[in-house]
Amino acid sequence: MNLLSDEILNKYLDGELDKNQSAEIEEILNKSENDRKRFSALKLIHKELSLMQEDKVSIDFTINVMARVNKKFALPKQQNYFIISIASILVLFCLGIVVYVVTAIVSSSAPQTESLQITETVNRFGNGLILELKKLFSGKNLSIIGSVFSLGILISGYFFFEHQKRSKINLGA
Amino acid sequence: MKKLSDQEIIDSIKLGNQADFSIIVDRYKDKAFSLLKRMLKNEQDAEETLQDCFIKAYNSLSGFKGEAKFSTWFYRIVYNTALTKLSSQKRKTENEMSSLHEHFDLKSDYDYNVSERKDMSEFINELVNKLPEKHSAIISLFYLDEMSCEEISKALDISLSNVKVMLHRSRNALKDIIIENNLVEELI
Numbered sequence: 001m002n003l004l005s006d007e008i009l010n011k012y013l014d015g016e017l018d019k020n021q022s023a024e025i026e027e028i029l030n031k032s033e034n035d036r037k038r039f040s041a042l043k044l045i046h047k048e049l050s051l052m053q054e055d056k057v058s059i060d061f062t063i064n065v066m067a068r069v070n071k072k073f074a075l076p077k078q079q080n081y082f083i084i085s086i087a088s089i090l091v092l093f094c095l096g097i098v099v100y101v102v103t104a105i106v107s108s109s110a111p112q113t114e115s116l117q118i119t120e121t122v123n124r125f126g127n128g129l130i131l132e133l134k135k136l137f138s139g140k141n142l143s144i145i146g147s148v149f150s151l152g153i154l155i156s157g158y159f160f161f162e163h164q165k166r167s168k169i170n171l172g173a
Numbered sequence: 174m175k176k177l178s179d180q181e182i183i184d185s186i187k188l189g190n191q192a193d194f195s196i197i198v199d200r201y202k203d204k205a206f207s208l209l210k211r212m213l214k215n216e217q218d219a220e221e222t223l224q225d226c227f228i229k230a231y232n233s234l235s236g237f238k239g240e241a242k243f244s245t246w247f248y249r250i251v252y253n254t255a256l257t258k259l260s261s262q263k264r265k266t267e268n269e270m271s272s273l274h275e276h277f278d279l280k281s282d283y284d285y286n287v288s289e290r291k292d293m294s295e296f297i298n299e300l301v302n303k304l305p306e307k308h309s310a311i312i313s314l315f316y317l318d319e320m321s322c323e324e325i326s327k328a329l330d331i332s333l334s335n336v337k338v339m340l341h342r343s344r345n346a347l348k349d350i351i352i353e354n355n356l357v358e359e360l361i
């Protein structure tokens with residue numbers, strides 16, 4: 001007959017009982033051969049489980065994980081570089097237009113004298129700007145600028161959709 | 174050389190040293206693999222799932238604030254991924270309470286043949302692999318990772334008392350087999 005429950009034996013094994021309870025258990029274990037046998041089996045299991053060895057993953061496991069990590073993050077990085085270069089080209093293009101317009105106005109205006117009034121300068125500059133922009137965005141020039149912008153938008157659109165697709169896959173994973 | 178703490182490595186990864194993640198992988202791969210192998214009962218599934226767990230952990234590193242230990246946080250990812258995998262494989266996954274009321278019978282599952290006597294640790298290992306997934310996960314974390322019941326409770330999001338019940342129940346099941354096969358006197 002079992003005098004001690006499995007629960008008490010487990011608690012005793014884990015050292016969860018206080019001094020008095022432990023002394024009581026020890027006394028019962030000394031008297032009852034059946035309980036002693038059960039406790040010995042439990043102790044043996046505990047000892048064997050403590051000696052249990054870790055299982056080993058394959059040798060190239062870390063390399064495989066790191067390859068997946070690098071692959072996952074290499075592509076967005078490349079995309080970022082591309083988007084930055086496209087944006088830089090567009091900014092440079094716009095800057096070129098501005099510089100061209102300003103140079104054209106300055107070169108067409110008469111040498112400024114000190115007596116020239118500020119309002120006159122602003123007026124002339126404004127008129128010149130409109131005139132130059134009209135010239136620039138008319139006829140053949142307009143189609144060239146339009147083509148460049150369209151190309152930029154198409155490329156950016158492609159990468160935007162690629163990015164969206166990748167985000168969706170990541171969310172799914 | 175000074176061994177870097179998990180937190181120091183994570184801080185370094187967050188600063189952009191992506192390659193430092195390999196230190197974390199090397200540190201936890203075998204222990205987490207042991208846990209997954211016992212839960213999924215399949216070596217190949219365990220290794221594939223473990224790769225997914227590390228990728229998930231890497232992606233979520235920004236969300237790791239260091240309030241809990243990294244191991245606790247990571248084992249929760251491993252445990253939940255294993256449960257999802259089991260569920261997707263249409264295996265029976267029980268909730269915490271059904272797990273507690275689960276009556277597994279290792280004796281009927283395992284017939285210890287005295288004539289084919291095996292190494293005792295191998296024998297115990299086989300029995301542990303036959304335990305239900307949550308029980309074997311607790312055994313693995315308690316004995317291999319040397320986690321306390323409190324830490325296991327936090328990692329698996331199971332109450333402390335239930336962790337203890339499952340741990341005791343697993344040990345008792347193994348003990349009964351040892352007694353039944355009269356291995357106590359022989360091995361002590």
